[in-house]
Amino acid sequence: MGDGVTDIVPGDFVILNWRAVCGRCRACRRGRPWYCFDTHNAASPMTLQDGTPLSAALGIGAFADKTLVHAGQCTKVDPTAPPEVVGLLGCGVMAGLGAAINTGGVTRGDTVAVIGCGGVGDAAIAGAELAGARTIIAVDVDDLKLLWATELGATHTINTGGMDTDAVVAEMQRLTDGFGADVVIDAVGRPETWKQAFYGRDLAGTVVLVGVPAPDYRLELPLIDVFGRGGSLKSSWYGDCLPSRDFPMLVDLYQQGRLPLEKFVSERIGIDDVEAAFAKMHEGSVLRSVVMFDGAGR
Ligand SMILES: NC(=O)c1ccc[n+]([C@@H]2O[C@H](COP(=O)([O-])OP(=O)(O)OC[C@H]3O[C@@H](n4cnc5c(N)ncnc54)[C@H](O)[C@@H]3O)[C@@H](O)[C@H]2O)c1
Numbered sequence: 001m002g003d004g005v006t007d008i009v010p011g012d013f014v015i016l017n018w019r020a021v022c023g024r025c026r027a028c029r030r031g032r033p034w035y036c037f038d039t040h041n042a043a044s045p046m047t048l049q050d051g052t053p054l055s056a057a058l059g060i061g062a063f064a065d066k067t068l069v070h071a072g073q074c075t076k077v078d079p080t081a082p083p084e085v086v087g088l089l090g091c092g093v094m095a096g097l098g099a100a101i102n103t104g105g106v107t108r109g110d111t112v113a114v115i116g117c118g119g120v121g122d123a124a125i126a127g128a129e130l131a132g133a134r135t136i137i138a139v140d141v142d143d144l145k146l147l148w149a150t151e152l153g154a155t156h157t158i159n160t161g162g163m164d165t166d167a168v169v170a171e172m173q174r175l176t177d178g179f180g181a182d183v184v185i186d187a188v189g190r191p192e193t194w195k196q197a198f199y200g201r202d203l204a205g206t207v208v209l210v211g212v213p214a215p216d217y218r219l220e221l222p223l224i225d226v227f228g229r230g231g232s233l234k235s236s237w238y239g240d241c242l243p244s245r246d247f248p249m250l251v252d253l254y255q256q257g258r259l260p261l262e263k264f265v266s267e268r269i270g271i272d273d274v275e276a277a278f279a280k281m282h283e284g285s286v287l288r289s290v291v292m293f294d295g296a297g298r
Contacts, residue, residue, distance in 0.1 A: 005071040013079035015090050015251075017243040018058035020072030034102065034240045040070040060090070063274055065293045075243040077251040084268055084290040085261050086251050088119075091238075093264055093288075096123025096187060097250065098239015099210035101131050104183040108132030113172050113181040113200055115139040115160075116211055117149040119264055119287050121187035124210065128183075129153030130259060137175050139168070139196070142284050152263055165195050172200035180205060185236075189213040195221065203230055210236040264288045 001010060008014060021036035022028055028036050041059030046068045048054065054061065061067045077086060089097075096119065100106045104124075112128040114121045117140040128136045129152070137156045138149030146157040156175045160168050173180050182205050184197035189211025197207045198221065226233070239246075253259040266286035269277055277289035 002071070008071060008074050008076060012074070012076050013081075013083075014074035014076050015087060015243070015247050016060050016067075016069055016073050017075060017090055017094075017238075017241075017247070018060050018073065019238050019241075019243070020070045021242070034242045035237070040072050042068045042070050042073075044068065058091070063271060063291060075247040077248050078255055081251050081255055082262075084292060085265055086247075086254060087290070088261060088264050088288060089247050089250055092119045093123040093261065094241050094243075094246065094250075095210055095236065095239040096120040096125075096185075097127035097130075098241040098246065099185050099187070099208045099236040100124040100127030100133075100183070102240040102246075103210070103234050103236035104128075104185060104206055104208045106131040106133050106183050109134050110182040111135040111137075111176045111179075111202070113137040113139055113176075113184045113197070114149070114154075115184065115186050115193045115196055116188035117142075117145040117154075118187065118281075118284075120210055121185070122149055122152045122264065122287060124185045124187055124208075125149055125154050126152045126259060126261075130253070133183075135176060135181070137172060137181065139172075145284060148263070148287060152260065160196070165192060165199065168196045169199045172196075176202065179203075182206065183208065185210060187211045189217075191217050191219050194219065198225075198229070198233070201229075201231065205229075205231045207231070207233045208236050209234070210239070265290050268292050 020040040021033040022038040025038040046054045106128045110133045112133045114124045117138050136154045138146050138154035139158045140146050141161040158171050180200050180202040184201045185208045186193045186197040187210050254261045264287050267289045269289050280286045
């Protein structure tokens with residue numbers, strides 16, 4: 001524990017986050033800390049015992065039984081919650097939930113479509129259900145993912161394999177009284193999926209891009225369509241979450257049986273199984289594989 005750390009003590013049950021807000025940048029000062037432009041990570045470099053420097057992914061560094069983070073990256077939550085379930089809030093599951101609830105502002109009665117139903121997209125579906133959406137369309141190219149999406153709250157599914165953008169949009173419109181969805185969340189991040197989101201939403205609707213595009217992806221579309229269709233086109237960084245606000249609340253909802261976070265845990269594995277788990281994720285046979293360390297399951 002470093003000097004000056006007062007909010008947490010050894011033994012606290014915390015979820016790690018990768019956007020510890022600074023409280024001082026221009027976004028924080030304007031009361032929008034979820035956009036913080038100067039988020040904190042540990043100031044000291046992490047090393048192995050022999051001094052070999054380590055670079056922690058996203059300033060957290062998973063796949064290790066010890067790590068070094070900034071105190072602000074630790075959010076205390078209900079210590080009776082199972083760590084292998086609620087720990088998922090530390091990254092993609094929070095990003096998806098927040099894409100729906102925070103960035104998309106999904107509210108009671110909305111129609112929502114989510115493109116890409118992996119861990120992030122399914123969390124957006126769970127978030128849309130939690131917020132009271134009346135129609136939730138899961139869109140993927142994999143039938144197994146669509147099945148899981150229905151278990152997390154999707155009311156309709158579209159397998160877009162082999163369909164062009166017009167056909168996908170027509171199907172989204174058919175499922176929303178001919179209009180398109182109020183909020184469409186792209187949890188893939190490819191030009192074609194973003195266009196499906198852009199044209200698959202209702203007039204004045206919202207597009208949320210939470211999937212991370214590759215640097216060489218390009219978009220081309222008529223600017224008049226951007227104007228004429230109105231609404232808002234947003235990106236979602238980590239679900240625009242505020243860990244201190246969102247993690248304890250979402251853990252409480254899970255504990256009350258109102259947020260089925262356990263459905264994201266496809267398997268519990270040991271550290272030696274990590275490579276195989278990545279292969280399963282690539283082939284689409286798991287949503288999330290959670291590494292269990294000694295004592296972590298308590
Ligand atoms: N914005 C953030 O802060 C944030 C945080 C975490 C992850 N992400 C990003 O979210 C994205 C999704 O992550 P994930 O963990 O859910 O990945 P994943 O691999 O578990 O899921 C991706 C899903 O998209 C589907 N898919 C692929 N191509 C498709 C297409 N053309 N049309 C429809 N569906 C398609 C796949 O079948 C799969 O179900 C990634 O780009 C990831 O980097 C963003």
